[in-house]
Amino acid sequence: MIAVTGANGRLGQLVIDGLVDRMPANRIIAAVRSPEKASGFGPPGLQVREADYTRPKTLNTALDGVRRVLLISAADVGERFTKHKAVIDAAREAKVELFVYTSLLRANSSELFLAREHEQTEEYIRASGLSFVILRNGWYLENHTSALGNAVARGELTGSSGDGRFASASRADYAAAAAVVLTQPVSGSKTYELAGDKSFSMVELASEVSRQVGRDIPCRNLSGKDYAVILLGLGLPQTTVDVVIDADAMAIRGDLDSSSQDLSRLIRRPTATLSEAVKALCSRNKQEKDDETARLGDPCGCRCI
Numbered sequence: 001m002i003a004v005t006g007a008n009g010r011l012g013q014l015v016i017d018g019l020v021d022r023m024p025a026n027r028i029i030a031a032v033r034s035p036e037k038a039s040g041f042g043p044p045g046l047q048v049r050e051a052d053y054t055r056p057k058t059l060n061t062a063l064d065g066v067r068r069v070l071l072i073s074a075a076d077v078g079e080r081f082t083k084h085k086a087v088i089d090a091a092r093e094a095k096v097e098l099f100v101y102t103s104l105l106r107a108n109s110s111e112l113f114l115a116r117e118h119e120q121t122e123e124y125i126r127a128s129g130l131s132f133v134i135l136r137n138g139w140y141l142e143n144h145t146s147a148l149g150n151a152v153a154r155g156e157l158t159g160s161s162g163d164g165r166f167a168s169a170s171r172a173d174y175a176a177a178a179a180v181v182l183t184q185p186v187s188g189s190k191t192y193e194l195a196g197d198k199s200f201s202m203v204e205l206a207s208e209v210s211r212q213v214g215r216d217i218p219c220r221n222l223s224g225k226d227y228a229v230i231l232l233g234l235g236l237p238q239t240t241v242d243v244v245i246d247a248d249a250m251a252i253r254g255d256l257d258s259s260s261q262d263l264s265r266l267i268r269r270p271t272a273t274l275s276e277a278v279k280a281l282c283s284r285n286k287q288e289k290d291d292e293t294a295r296l297g298d299p300c301g302c303r304c305i
């Protein structure tokens, strides 16, 4: 049996999809904080079990009979380690044969403040005696594309990452890698640095968006302080803004860039490109815009995003 924690989340659902392609659904456990949200989720036979990182008893029950477990890192910065520790302890009690954890690119040397809790978790896993695979995921491509609609509407892309480069990969590619390591024979503990094959800067992102929307969307580099004011003005919570500003500053140091090919090697294909990610967003938004135009007429005249 293989259990995936955080299976209701965006990454978790993609991992479940990847596992379903590789093994019978009744050997997979979607371990979720809120089972009611998972009703009707996944194929017939998929087991859904309650597993709340803050309620250790649910973790013991969820991991009963489980041989391999994927811990998808918790979202709440500052409280992550305690939650992760609870899952590792439950996995040790369940005597799982393989513990897999989604960490952060070069968690042991990265200066991102997010890295500290990942590093702490990695150290705890290493000391646990469990066989493990650590998947040090880089930035999601979706972190860059999720705000592009706003950028196009404003006519410029803003950020504070300067010439910093991001070797970002899609959630789908990180999920595919997790499905591979969960289903291949266990051969000792390993740590992978997972990143997109080709990195890009904010200027390159703006230029790709301009090419695909058919008009110039320049990129304006701001100080972290000024960019934070814009993000807060857009309604983002302070904690998210802190993460974005820190990530941009650390990207300038090179902490989100990587030449590792571990991800494409694991999934046996090239990782999704920036161009593909922008294109996917364009087609999704174009469909929504076509529907809206059919109702209201063309609201802004831009070609896609």
Ligand SMILES: NC(=O)c1ccc[n+]([C@@H]2O[C@H](COP(=O)([O-])OP(=O)(O)OC[C@H]3O[C@@H](n4cnc5c(N)ncnc54)[C@H](OP(=O)(O)O)[C@@H]3O)[C@@H](O)[C@H]2O)c1
Pocket: 005, 006, 007, 008, 009, 010, 011, 012, 032, 033, 034, 037, 051, 052, 053, 054, 072, 073, 074, 075, 083, 102, 137, 138, 139, 140, 143
């Ligand atoms: N590399 C990157 O760029 C990047 C970006 C963002 C996040 N991350 C990390 O990657 C993780 C997965 O990303 P994602 O996109 O799948 O995030 P997501 O869609 O927000 O999913 C997070 C999942 O964690 C679950 N969760 C929250 N608190 C929990 C608890 N106490 N016990 C059990 N489950 C809990 C949530 O459950 P509910 O459905 O019940 O809320 C949700 O299903 C995040 O949690 C974060 O650590 C990485």
